[in-house]
Amino acid sequence: MHELGITRNIVAIVGEAANGRPVSRVTLEIGKLSGVMGEAIAFCFDVVAAGTALEGARLEILEINGRARCEACAAEFDTQTLFTPCPCGSRRLVRLRGEEMLIKSMQFKEAA
């Protein structure tokens, strides 16, 4: 359950940036090949956010599909796993997308 630690990191980073202002929404980009489950972060989020500027904030997770470029034939292709080879057979791949673990943005609550 590394998602708990990851959620703590999210709340810490956003909380620091918010500097005490209440946050209404946090948007993440989580790659499908990142090794992190969005569901598990969502599960931890409310508990970890309690008592911080993020309490009650909505968590939005954008899942990013895997995409790779083949070093042998330069083809680019979508991939769902870390072990799918290029259609040409090569496994020497440059991962272009799908491993994101990023906090894209936060939104403040409207000033009361």
Place this chain on the structure above:
Amino acid sequence: MCGHCGCGDKAGTTVLNLQTGKESAMERDHHHHDHGHDHDHAHGHAHDHDGDHHHHHDDHDHHDHDHGHDGGEVIALEARILVKNEALAARNRAWFKGREILALNLVSSPGAGKTALLERTIGDLKGRMALFVIEGDQATANDGERIRAAGAPAVQVNTGAGCHLEADMVARGLKELKPGPSSVVMIENVGNLVCPAMFDLGERAKVVILSVTEGDDKPLKYPHMFRAAQIMILNKTDLLPYVDFDVARAIANARQVNPDITVLQLSARTGEGLEAWYDWLAAQAAAVRDGVFA
């Protein structure tokens, strides 16, 4: 004490110096708790998510996230979630580099033989290589004691609820361990093939140990770890006659996720194959001294 995440004092990370017997608790960040705060439940959890936290975006051009639901100011952060650990790992790496220390992060399932391999290595390389060990486990100093008994200085980090070591724990361990220049620091991670793949500790390489009593498909089941590792050690080869483990298939599986992974086969128990491991260590140590990336 938080019942949900085990972050309370008792479950916190501790560092035990096996040389001095001194144990100390680590002060780690607990940003999420303000136990003294005044919970205002009157606002009644105003989040408007409809039970679905997930928005599947299959194209990648969704950079405008202002969907207009609440209208407050949107701040772009573009912050990597593990940025803190990455920064601390970079600091560890620079610390190792400045002292020409070879640091390795040993990862495996529980019971694959990390500690046994270290015990054997410490004994065999006595006088040839100065080895220091940071032992990571959720609880007990058993492994740290074994390393001490084998003849190497050791620090035991108990992660409590944590399922992996993080860079700050290693930094704290180093402070206790004080490894000398040109030494080798073995960081034995918590037995787990999942989470340690994600947390850089500042090591030169991850060494993944797979024992032949496990499945030869583990590289495919835990691809992140086998991709993150530079070398795979197949341990307990003395048991091959008694198990169904297919060495060729295990290697092929590992190379499916990591075409460049180095593979060694050995038995920490009988000593078979250990010379290749010691040669690999010596080559890595030499590369560190030369400042060359192998």
